Amino acid sequence: MAKPDTQLPRFQVFLQEKTGQPHQDVGSVHASDPEMALLNARDVFVRRPECTSLWVVLADAIFSKTAQELEEQELGDKGLGDEGVKEESGEVENYYIFYKPKPTGTQTLVGEVPAAAPVEALRLALERFSGDKPPSAWWILPARRVLVSSPDDIESMFAPAQDKKFRLSTDFHTLTEMRRVKSEFGGQ
Amino acid sequence: MNSSLRHALSQHLLALADDELILGHRDSQWCGMAPLLEEDIAFANLALDEIGHALVWYTLLADLAGEDHYIYPDRLVYFRQIADFRNVQLVELPNGDWAFSMLRQYLFDTYETVYLAAAVGSAHQPLAEAAAKIRLEEIYHYRHTSAWVRRLGLGSVESQRRLQAALDKIWPYTGQLFALSPGDEFLVSAGYLPPSTILSSTWKDQVVPFLLDCGLQVPVESGDEDTQTGRFHPPLSRERHTPHLKVLLRELQSVPRLEPQAVW
Numbered sequence: 292m293a294k295p296d297t298q299l300p301r302f303q304v305f306l307q308e309k310t311g312q313p314h315q316d317v318g319s320v321h322a323s324d325p326e327m328a329l330l331n332a333r334d335v336f337v338r339r340p341e342c343t344s345l346w347v348v349l350a351d352a353i354f355s356k357t358a359q360e361l362e363e364q365e366l367g368d369k370g371l372g373d374e375g376v377k378e379e380s381g382e383v384e385n386y387y388i389f390y391k392p393k394p395t396g397t398q399t400l401v402g403e404v405p406a407a408a409p410v411e412a413l414r415l416a417l418e419r420f421s422g423d424k425p426p427s428a429w430w431i432l433p434a435r436r437v438l439v440s441s442p443d444d445i446e447s448m449f450a451p452a453q454d455k456k457f458r459l460s461t462d463f464h465t466l467t468e469m470r471r472v473k474s475e476f477g478g479q
Numbered sequence: 480m481n482s483s484l485r486h487a488l489s490q491h492l493l494a495l496a497d498d499e500l501i502l503g504h505r506d507s508q509w510c511g512m513a514p515l516l517e518e519d520i521a522f523a524n525l526a527l528d529e530i531g532h533a534l535v536w537y538t539l540l541a542d543l544a545g546e547d548h549y550i551y552p553d554r555l556v557y558f559r560q561i562a563d564f565r566n567v568q569l570v571e572l573p574n575g576d577w578a579f580s581m582l583r584q585y586l587f588d589t590y591e592t593v594y595l596a597a598a599v600g601s602a603h604q605p606l607a608e609a610a611a612k613i614r615l616e617e618i619y620h621y622r623h624t625s626a627w628v629r630r631l632g633l634g635s636v637e638s639q640r641r642l643q644a645a646l647d648k649i650w651p652y653t654g655q656l657f658a659l660s661p662g663d664e665f666l667v668s669a670g671y672l673p674p675s676t677i678l679s680s681t682w683k684d685q686v687v688p689f690l691l692d693c694g695l696q697v698p699v700e701s702g703d704e705d706t707q708t709g710r711f712h713p714p715l716s717r718e719r720h721t722p723h724l725k726v727l728l729r730e731l732q733s734v735p736r737l738e739p740q741a742v743w
Contacts, residue, residue, distance in 0.1 A: 299515070320517050323630060330623050334521035447618040455531075 298323035300349060302328035304336055304398070305389075314346055316389065316398035317432075325349070325438035327386040332450050333440075345440040354409035354431040361417075385434035386412035398430050409433065426441040484669055487662025488501035488603065489543050491567065491672065493555075494660060494717055496536035497566035501724070502587060503529030504731055505574055514577055525584065525620060532613050539605050559723055564715045565660075569652040571724045578631050583649055584646040585624035586686065590656050591617050593682045602670035625689065625709060632693030643695055650698045657682070658714035 299321040305314040317336050322328035327348040337345065383405050388399040401420045406412035409431045416429060440448065480488070506526035513519035537552035544551070564722055569587065574580045596612035631638040657679035666672040690697050735741070 321515060322517065327630070328628060330626060331517040331521065333619070334623075335517055338524060428520050447615045447622075451528075451616045451619075 294457060299323050300351070301349050302336065302347045304328075304332040305346040305348075305354060305398075306332075306336055306342055308341045310343050313400040314344065314389075315400070319335070319350060320347070322347075325370075329438050338452055338455075343445060344442075346437050346439045348432050352433060352436040354413065355427045355429065356431075357428040358425055383407050387432040387434055388412065388416040388420060388436065389430040389432065390416075390420065391428040392424070392426050396427070398428070398441065403434065435471055436439060482672075483662060484665045487660075487665045488606075488671065489540055490660055490662060492536050492540045492543065492606075494565040496533045496540065496555075496568055497564050498587075499529045499533035499536065501564075501566045501727065502570040502584070503527070503533060504727060505572075505580070505628065506584070507596060508574055509580065515739065520697065521623065522580075525623075526621065528616050532616070532674055535537050535609050535613060539609060553735070557732050558739070561720060561728055562718070564720065564724065564728070566720075567652070567655040567658075567717060567719050567723075568715070568719070568724075569649065569655065571721050571727060572649075572652070575645065575648075576641055578638065579645040579648070581627045582642060582645045583632065584620070586649060586653055587656075588617060588621045589686050590622050590653075590682055591677075593678055593685065596671040597678060597681075601672065602672045604641060629693050630690075633694055634692075634693055639694055642693070646690065647698055654714040655717065658716060662716060665698055 300323075301319050302325070303320055304317050306317045307314045320328055320331040320335055322331050323428050324349055329345060332347050336342075370420075384407075385403050386406055386409065387403050388401050390401055391398050401416075404412050404415040404419070406415055412431045413429055416431065446466050503526045504508055506522055506529060509519065509522040510526070511519065515523050520705060533556075534552055537555055538548050540546075540555070541548050541551035569583060572579075572583070592614065595610045595614040599607055601607040601610065628642065631642045633639070657675045663672065663675065667674050687697050
């Protein structure tokens with residue numbers, strides 16, 4: 292029997308490195324709620340790299356489809372996508388559209404669409420954002436479920452990391468130094 | 480700067496630096512032990528930030544003493560005797576449980592944000608500049624720790640019980656944060672620092688309503704009044720330490736003292 296999951300809910304984290312660049316998936320954090328997820332995301336993902344904006348969303352709120360799934364089954368009523376129904380509010384609302392251009396790529400924000408349900412948002416996304424080469428996977432995020440860092444947060448949450456020295460482990464010359472010590476003292 | 484002002488300033492910088500160093504060391508002891516992976520990383524970040532802030536203050540102290548930026552902080556941290564440390568007892572206390580560590584960090588972060596907000600207006604330019612820089616990170620610390628305290632206080636019966644127990648234990652130690660050090664009057668009259676009473680009342684006005692809002696009972700209103708129960712320390716001088724500091728420093732200073740001449 293599988294052990295019950297004792298971890299807190301999982302949130303997906305999206306990071307924008309510079310203004311004007313798209314938000315991209317960087318990984319996930321566990322947290323009790325969106326505010327804690329945003330703080331955890333800062334601590335886990337923004338200690339070193341540049342960042343101007345962070346988004347977090349409950350992983351369960353993401354409606355996700357791969358190109359292969361879309362090929363194998365028709366997107367429609369009672370077909371693919373009906374499992375996303377729990378996120379429907381019944382009203383038209385905004386959805387953020389992310390896609391992964393290649394199987395090895397990263398989920399990247401391409402735009403947003405108004406729709407009454409995730410599956411409808413995906414249909415619109417397929418028309419608008421597919422391009423010449425269809426992406427390998429789509430993520431559809433209901434905008435109301437996404438917690439977005441405020442521009443006022445940049446100064447205290449993201450900017451201090453830029454002043455800190457970032458050293459790769461190779462900067463410490465540990466291997467060279469240990470080899471030197473070893474040869475000097477006979478490697479006993 | 481006359482010599483009494485210079486002496487008072489160096490004692491003040493030492494107190495700032497030692498608080499950050501000892502709290503940073505306590506925070507680092509959570510590394511690998513925190514209840515959640517994400518929080519383990521967050522607390523290691525906090526520890527690094529606090530130790531980084533300590534270095535900022537030690538460096539100002541080196542400037543004031545005409546000492547080397549690189550050597551002097553290490554000498555103060557690794558080769559000073561316990562009696563010469565000027566941190567408050569609050570930061571010496573062992574980590575206890577998660578609620579204790581989080582609440583201590585929250586109370587200290589609030590004190591620091593209040594202090595730094597005032598210190599950015601200091602007439603001593605290097606102090607004002609350092610405060611402005613450190614303050615940004617402390618705003619984030621405050622956000623993180625206050626978020627946790629609220630969730631522990633309003634969470635389960637168990638989390639609230641632990642947080643209340645932590646508050647009962649920690650609260651008496653908070654008075655020392657605002658204890659006057661010899662020479663503070665020179666710093667205040669030179670416009671280097673605001674009066675400690677203003678910091679203390681600003682801190683309380685912020686902390687007490689927040690803790691009540693988190694479902695906690697705040698033990699007593701003011702540190703100096705409750706002499707009957709003896710629960711509250713009168714604000715002790717920063718020269719007074721608990722036995723815990725000795726244990727902490729023995730570990731912190733052990734490696735450099737093995738071989739003081741070693742080059743790193």
